Amino acid sequence: MTPLRTILGAASSPDKIIALAEGDDPRIVEGALKARKEGVARVILVGDAAKVRSLLAEHDAETVDGIEIHDPNDSPHAERFATELYELRKHKGMTGDQAAQQIRNRLTYAAMLVHTGLADGTVGGAVETTSDTVRAALQIIGKAPDAAMVSSFFLMFYFRDHHTVKGAHIFADCGLVVDPDEQELAEIARASAASFKTLTSQTPRVAMLSFSTSGSASHPKVTKVSRATQIAKSAEPDLLIDGELQFDAAFVPEVADKKAKNSPLRGEANVFVFPNLDAGNLGYKIAQRIGGAEAIGPILQGLAKPANDLSRGCSAEDVLHMIAVTAVQAQHSQS
Numbered sequence: 001m002t003p004l005r006t007i008l009g010a011a012s013s014p015d016k017i018i019a020l021a022e023g024d025d026p027r028i029v030e031g032a033l034k035a036r037k038e039g040v041a042r043v044i045l046v047g048d049a050a051k052v053r054s055l056l057a058e059h060d061a062e063t064v065d066g067i068e069i070h071d072p073n074d075s076p077h078a079e080r081f082a083t084e085l086y087e088l089r090k091h092k093g094m095t096g097d098q099a100a101q102q103i104r105n106r107l108t109y110a111a112m113l114v115h116t117g118l119a120d121g122t123v124g125g126a127v128e129t130t131s132d133t134v135r136a137a138l139q140i141i142g143k144a145p146d147a148a149m150v151s152s153f154f155l156m157f158y159f160r161d162h163h164t165v166k167g168a169h170i171f172a173d174c175g176l177v178v179d180p181d182e183q184e185l186a187e188i189a190r191a192s193a194a195s196f197k198t199l200t201s202q203t204p205r206v207a208m209l210s211f212s213t214s215g216s217a218s219h220p221k222v223t224k225v226s227r228a229t230q231i232a233k234s235a236e237p238d239l240l241i242d243g244e245l246q247f248d249a250a251f252v253p254e255v256a257d258k259k260a261k262n263s264p265l266r267g268e269a270n271v272f273v274f275p276n277l278d279a280g281n282l283g284y285k286i287a288q289r290i291g292g293a294e295a296i297g298p299i300l301q302g303l304a305k306p307a308n309d310l311s312r313g314c315s316a317e318d319v320l321h322m323i324a325v326t327a328v329q330a331q332h333s334q335s
Contacts, residue, residue, distance in 0.1 A: 157295075
């Protein structure tokens with residue numbers, strides 16, 4: 001947990017309750033135990049109660065303060081949740097019987113824990129797909145009233161000896177919005193800047209990425225990025241943002257001095273906004289697999305309350321990190 005602790009510092013939220021939608025997965029249980037040991041958050045393990053208890057017993061942790069087990073098939077909250085879900089979704093044609101059945105779905109149940117205030121945030125996706133995980137969050141938790149859209153980002157950590165820059169960056173959007181238009185790209189930039197400040201307490205320096213730097217190429221895809229930059233600047237004049245920029249001009253001061261002399265970022269960006277999901281998803285995976293960065297995400301932004309998506313290839317350490325991030329988001333969303 002050292003890299004995450006270095007960045008988040010005193011922002012940990014041990015009083016927050018995070019619902020883990022796949023609580024009968026071994027990685028989730030191990031991650032939950034790590035979270036309790038680190039004092040990161042309290043957790044609810046959602047899943048088959050017998051399986052959860054068996055997994056806890058493997059760690060000699062049958063009873064742990066700050067860990068609850070909720071089985072959607074045998075929950076005292078089921079009737080209340082079904083009623084609440086029906087009220088939320090009846091305008092879409094959901095019946096009462098369908099709501100009662102849907103509550104047995106672990107993603108739905110975990111999202112309802114957050115919706116009803118029994119949990120402060122939720123984490124899923126270790127087993128379920130991203131589309132199912134995000135759909136449950138959107139349908140039940142919903143978009144924040146002041147958010148233009150829901151998008152995602154990865155929190156990238158650099159702490160190895162070969163990393164010339166240590167610390168954290170944000171890469172967005174790498175997991176959700178496929179082909180944002182210029183307005184959406186501007187909103188992703190603004191939301192990602194706010195997320196960076198929330199999670200690191202540092203000033204965001206936003207680079208709008210392209211295959212062109214400061215007009216070095218002419219193409220509609222370049223124009224989209226430059227216009228998005230102007231939209232974001234107009235909405236937030238104090239936001240430190242520049243684009244369009246190639247990655248090296250945003251990341252390497254010596255390159256920035258040659259390619260983008262007038263850039264306020266000076267090659268020291270910490271928030272990188274990719275022009276589409278192709279570029280963003282490939283970029284974070286290259287940084288992770290070849291560059292050795294630690295990637296936490298996809299983390300969702302723009303929801304009324306935190307809900308985040310793990311990779312199906314996640315480790316227990318990844319689960320721990322996502323619990324911590326979700327707890328910090330919950331702390332700030334209520335401040």
